[in-house]
Amino acid sequence: MSELSTDGSPEARRRPGRRPGSADTRGQILAAARETFAEKGFDKATVRGIARRAGVDPALVHHYFSGKEGVFVEAMNLPITPDVVLSAITAVPREEVGERLVRLILTIVAEEEARQPVLALVRTAMTNEQMVATIREFLGQALLGRVAEALDVPPVRMEAAFAQMFGVVLVRYVLKLEPLASTDIEDLVKLLTPAIQGYVGPSR
Structure with a gap:
């Protein structure tokens, strides 16, 4: 048909x-x-x-x-798609992937319009078991799993990198802990890139 x-x-x-x-x-x-x-x-x-x-x-x-x-x-009003993330990391050499990921995430969440739906989803997940499972499945399959496969690294490395960046976003925009909350994005990129690159840099 x-x-x-x-x-x-x-x-x-x-x-x-x-x-x-x-x-x-x-x-x-x-x-x-x-x-x-x-x-x-x-x-x-x-x-x-x-x-x-x-x-x-x-x-x-x-x-x-x-x-x-x-x-x-x-x-879910998420500000970025898995395809955009994959395109971003595959467009640069392996040694630049960490910086690209850090800059991409920090730049996106810097815009309140993009950040608020994500934070709202997190708040909902804290009291909704089904939403927790849904987010976990999406992250594991559609996002982190695909990125790990593209970089040829164990999924646990991508999950660790995500956990670190997610923590930074929460502390910066929810807790608003200073001086992290007001630190310039470029300074944060320099600070965080070595750690994230350590997770995603070497292939198996």
Whole structure:
């Protein structure tokens, strides 16, 4: 069967009960994704299940969000996608990966608009076991696992690097502990890069 067209063509009408793309389709998919991830977590959620709940063809989920990882990032208002991280670290020599990761994270969270959804998600996870599991599954599979594979390092190294950077973000923006809270990003990059490079530098 032909792929669903998003322009209302005859191909789009071959699947009874399925809505073609519309101005509201993206929002319908996001609402369905939030409900699905809340119920099933990241592992057990599927593009097909999200599409079924939204009443659209699965092809539209891929069209708008490039698959499950993309729709998760949008549904949770995360400021960066795994693909962006992978592109960033594979675009530089191995000895520059640590600096690239530190700068990327610190630059992104420096913007309050990008930072607040992440912090809100953390607060929710502290009182919601299902959300904890969902975030853990996403980080392990879609983000840290893929980065570790791309760098050919054990996953525990990426988790340690993430833990250190996540701690810095919390202390800087939640606890607002001085002088870390007001230290210039470039100074933090210089301070943190050696440690992060130590985690991700050598290959197996």
